[in-house]
Amino acid sequence: MSTETTRRRGKVGYLLLAPALLWLVLFFVIPFYSLLATSLYDPSGSDFRGYEMTYAWGNYVDAIQAYWQPALRSLWYAGLATAFCLVLGYVLAYAIAFKAGKWKNLMLVLVIAPFFTSFLLRTLAWKLILSDDGWIVNTLQALHILGADGRLLATPVAVVAGLTYNFLPFMVLPLFASIDKIDHRLIEASGDLYAHPAVGFFKVTWPLSLPGVVSGTLLTFIPAVGDYINAELLGSTNTRMIGAVIQSQYTDANNYPIASSLSVMLMALILLLVLVYIRRAGTEDLL
Template sequence: MSAPTAPPGAPPDAPAAPPPKERGRLTGYWLALPAAGWLLLFFVVPFYSLVAMSLFDPEGSALTGYEMTWHVGNYVDVLQKFYGPLLRSLWYAAIATVACLLLGYLLAYTIAFKAGRWKNLMLVLVIAPFFASFLVRTLSWKLILADEGFVVDTLQTIGILGADGRLLATPFAVIAGLTYNFLPFMVLPLFASLDKIDPRLIEAANDLYASPGRAFFKVTWPLSLPGVVAGTLLTFIPAAGDYINADLLGSPNQRMVGNVIQNLFTNQGDYAAAGALSMILMIIITVAVVVSIRKAGTEDLV
């Protein structure tokens, strides 16, 4: 095999141009450099800072400063003190995710198969709440569920709530706020999966004498599982770490782990406990994501 020659017109001693394949390989690395720098600056560095913070000496404070002592006992301490809000957060997030799945699947199915020429308009309506801030949307629910509001008054009139019954500052209010705020994160992946299903597959199941229910569970549901997994992850992860809904719609009895972390960081200045609790929540969510992806696979995730 002959050695590469210099380009035509170049001096005899000019270096040979690199092969096209090598140039293409280097181009890929150069294109990935901005994204790698972004991840390094805004993910790796903060993550390292959080891990280091979780291992600070618990005897320190925001005023006297903290010393890195690799105090792993911080994790045990925060689990013993705050296991209640942590379990409550996972429970609320799980209920809200199931509620989003039930409501979101019905809505996504309707948009994908029944909306016809209104499909694009309905998709716009799904994402329309994002045009208002998260805080404004949650405050709106506070007005809707207020003790003097129409909803509570109606439920008291028909006897579902007692004379002193209320919805605000209850687990129902927090879960309702989580469900409303994160419902679009469930609907969009589900719609993407359902919209890719060939309707002829469902027609074939009907031609083979499958009932509508059997055709759904044998054809539609399995083919939509990538959207179910993606929507579940996109809903459960932010819901588990949320603190706005519990703060505005709940009471101290509905405090979630996000409220505890926010209080430790901003009010108490206990950075070691806040960092350890944040890491525990991150580890739990990471394990849940890994297990879900290993069971569902990643090839068809939308």
Template sequence: MATDTVTPTPTASPQASPPPAPRRKLTGYWLILPAALWLGIFFVIPFYSLLATSLYDPTGSVLEGYKVTFHWQNFPDALRDYWQPLLRALWYAGLATLICLVLGYVLAYAIAFKAGRWRNLLLVLVIAPFFTSFLIRTLSWKLILADDGWIVNALQAVHLLGANGRLLATPVAVIAGLTYNFLPFMVLPLYASLEKIDHRLIEAAGDLYASPIRAFFKVTWPLSLPGVVAGTLLTFIPAAGDFINATLLGSPNQRMVGNVIQDLFTTNQDYAAAGALSVILMVVIVGMVLVYVRKSGTEDLV
């Protein structure tokens, strides 16, 4: 009599655990470590030193030494004594930035849309001034705007300047120097923004019966706003703290806040006032930048 054999049901083997995932959480931190060290050494520590300097006891001296006494009165005192150079620096920097925006946008637009095979050459010409010293470039403007230079002679010939008129030691010379020296900082971000615009969008605006001017303000200008914001910030911030142009191209009447800070640190050795004025300038610029970026509506930079 045959007996039925029962085949045992194979039991499911326990599922093998997946291999441990590689530890990638620390990879990002290792990658940002060099930048963090750089910022810590060359920004955080100097800023802490500057802030401590701004809180020195103003009665100290280089010989007797300074002490951090948290003398907050240094800030209103510095603002009361040097508010005019501070406002003058912001005014000059704002005008130079506006001029750079107009000139730089035209140049960047021409390079991005009209240059063709000459595009790379024009970009090299834009950055070519950086191959020479900032000081040499400013001194060359001192020669160009000299009282016996061809520009002054030409303006006097067409009666735009009087017989004794001059350009040096005037706000015009200082703003011209700022505009020239910082124009590449405006052109390059504008070009990078304009170069990414799809030309078919502009053609589509024309197909929808938009005039070239309307197409520019409805298509090109909004799409280039990130470059506008980046260029204006890169131009305004260093121009506001500049002191070379005012020193070489201006007179004591055109002293900017950078000149005052330099004199307080090096000549007067009034470290408390110099530090306080430097912190005030930083706070004012940071506040203006935050408001400007928020109001501009460029999400790329917020």
């Protein structure tokens, strides 16, 4: 192969990458630079006076001091929702992959069916389901699990339940894709090698499904941390998440430097957690 042919192929490769690179520059690099620059504006500015670039790094300190509680709450709620999604999603994905038979495609359609409805409408439906006069609260009160004045709405339980429901498909689909590729003969062999089915599951099925577990947890945890719809509709001021704080700082308070600072710190924190999680999981080569 001549040097000229190699150069031409290299140029063709760059040309093929150009649309994707242009897309990233226009819709990621430039917006992120704008967000980072806004986070360093003079906090004393306003829509009327305008904002000056003063490299006010103190905006980050002020944002942490004022809103560290919603940030930690968001991590906690998202972590709980991800754990519940993993347990429920793994069982569902396993059942679809190995037990559904001819109903496999139908069950997959049912998993993604909620996406045909607005995220907002689905959350509002949960607000009705968990309402004080709803059948769930009435049943729990009849069983004396909740007191006569007990409620689910406007509590952390409602917020985590909403997050779990809304993001469950993001967990099920990658888990199904991973579990469905497992060779059944390996599972049968595990039954011969290990005395108990549970031991065989954790020795064979679980390790082989780790790519789906890692992908599913990331796809669930990342959007759940920044979500504000569930906390806004199903929670109260005591269950406010960082996404709601950022939204209110942008739209209500018009405090763009603080809102941008919170957004940048949230992105950095999520990126750090993802890197640590992938390294600890030992799945860098599985993704």
